[in-house]
Amino acid sequence: xxxxxxxxxxxxxxxxxxxxxxxxxxxxxxxxxxxxxxxxxxxxxxxxxxxxxxxxxxxxxxxxxxxxxxxxxxxxxxxxxxxxx
Amino acid sequence: xxxxxxxxxxxxxxxxxxxxxxxxxxxxxxxxxxxxxxxxxxxxxxxxxxxxxxxxxxxxxxxxxxxxxxxxxxxxxxxxxxxxx
Numbered sequence: 001x002x003x004x005x006x007x008x009x010x011x012x013x014x015x016x017x018x019x020x021x022x023x024x025x026x027x028x029x030x031x032x033x034x035x036x037x038x039x040x041x042x043x044x045x046x047x048x049x050x051x052x053x054x055x056x057x058x059x060x061x062x063x064x065x066x067x068x069x070x071x072x073x074x075x076x077x078x079x080x081x082x083x084x085x
Numbered sequence: 086x087x088x089x090x091x092x093x094x095x096x097x098x099x100x101x102x103x104x105x106x107x108x109x110x111x112x113x114x115x116x117x118x119x120x121x122x123x124x125x126x127x128x129x130x131x132x133x134x135x136x137x138x139x140x141x142x143x144x145x146x147x148x149x150x151x152x153x154x155x156x157x158x159x160x161x162x163x164x165x166x167x168x169x170x
Contacts, residue, residue, distance in 0.1 A: 024154070031149075044094045047121050
């Protein structure tokens with residue numbers, strides 16, 4: 001068994017309204033950061049998973065995404081897996 | 086002027102309680118994902134910034150982080166900058 005460091009990045013799909021992103025963009029503009037656009041705010045989830053190998057970790061993440069972590073209608077996700085340092 | 090794609094990853098500092106992470110971990114365990122631990126939920130912000138060069142983008146991000154994006158007492162952040170594809 002090894003421990004893997006997993007990072008999952010969840011964001012709204014293109015075309016889905018992201019009110020938090022709009023709010024951050026407005027804040028940026030009102031504070032003088034005029035050259036900032038297309039701000040989107042998503043989730044950045046880190047976790048450790050114990051598994052025999054990377055393939056098992058991959059399966060675990062994709063199953064979690066499907067079961068409760070990601071809403072595929074409005075969200076999309078990517079992830080990275082690293083061996084324990 | 087070029088457009089740069091920026092990703093900012095904000096997470097709670099170690100030792101800071103992360104209730105959303107605790108909730109996700111509990112959900113994982115109760116759904117049978119027993120080998121998942123140390124779940125932390127942070128923010129994943131993407132944006133585009135117009136600038137002359139990467140150095141200018143870097144300055145812009147760090148200033149935004151300092152002014153309103155990140156609370157340094159409880160949060161830490163990293164970022165990546167890519168030229169427009």
